Amino acid sequence: MADCQQKSFLSPDIPFSGSLLGGLQxxxxxxxxxxxxxxxxxxxxxxQHATGCGTDIALHFKPHFDDGPAHIVFNTLKKGSWGPEEKSACPFVKGQPFTLEIHVTKEAYKVSVNGKHLADYKHRIPFTLVDTILVHQMVKLDFVAYQKPATIPYKALISDGLQSGKDIVIHGVPKADSKRMEFNLRHRFGIAFHYQCRFEENAVVRNTYENGSWGREERDGAVPFAPGQFFQIKISCNSDHYDVFLNGKQIHTYKHRFTKLEDIDVFEVRGNVELIYVQV
Incomplete structure (x- = not known):
């Protein structure tokens, strides 16, 4: 099957119905x-997918908060009939953000929440038939995408260069044995903003590389990340500095040393980290 280019959906309304170009792969x-x-x-x-007699649901994933202890129900609707339910514990918290990943393998859907594996749900309907995702009820969506896992090192072009007001958002999980991970905003001749987490030193180093050498390191404070734990990092570019937010809380500020923002055209991730999603 051809590997089709699937568009992402930003802040879609609920209920949300999105076509999966080329079907699940x-x-x-x-x-x-x-x-x-x-x-x-x-x-x-x-x-789900449409049939001549209605709609089949290959994977029905439903967190419940109203029927005893919070739990998740998995099921399949085939030819108008539900199969036996499968249940798991519920890692979702009311009022809190989440990242849900559904990875397609030959045997099952591998489901993870906030970077941690939750369950495997074996296929009861061929996954190749699925052509639509539907999300509804009591949830607000920020982003929906269907893609191959990101590889490290990761590089993304910043269209038209960086500018004040631009945000870069990274969702990921440092691997359990991670020693370092880093985020770089690069230009043709160097690195405007180098943000490196050194787990073995319990330090986060911020710096700039230009004219063939590193500048003075900034490294106050301890490492705010934990190996194996999900994070959301947002790097916000302002007119004279960068703000760095971790899970919605500001943790660092770094004044521009390289001020030609429009020349900064590459964002890079390196190190021992699992990337879930990057918005550039």
Whole structure:
């Protein structure tokens, strides 16, 4: 099957229905980033396809908050009939953000929440038939994508260069044995902003590389990341500095040493980290 270019959906309304170009393919991952509403009793993610007699749901994924302890129901709707339910614990928290990954393998859907594996759900309907994702009920969506896992080192072009007001958002998980991970904003001749987490030194180093040498390091404070734990980093570019936010909380500020923002055209991730999603 051809590897089709699937567009991403930013801040779609609920209920959300999105076509999966080319259908589901082995080795690719659905990524859903959002927030459970504070008053949620449930929400639903369905992977489905139309049939001559209606709609089959290959994967019905439904966190419940209203029926005893919070839990998740997995099921399949085939030819108008539900199969036996499968259940798991619920890592979602009302009012809190989440990243849900559904990775497609030959045997099953591998489901992870916030970078941690939750469950395997074996196929009851061939995944190649699935052509639509539906998300509805008590949830707010920030992003929905269907893509291959990102590889490290990771590089992305910044169209038309960096500018004040631009945000770069990274979702990921440092691997359990991670010693270092870094984010770089690069230009043709150097690195405008180098942000490196050194787990073995319990330090986050900020610096600039230009004219063939590194400048003075900034490294106050301890490492705010933990190996094996999900993070969301946002790097916000302002007119005279960068702000760095971790899981919504500002943790660092770095004044521009390289001021030709329009020349900064590459964002890079290196180190021992699993990348879930990068928005450049």
């Amino acid at each position: 082995e080795g690719k991952t659905l990524i859903i980033i959002g927030r459970v509403l504070p008053n949620a009793d449930k929400f639903t993610v369905d992977l």
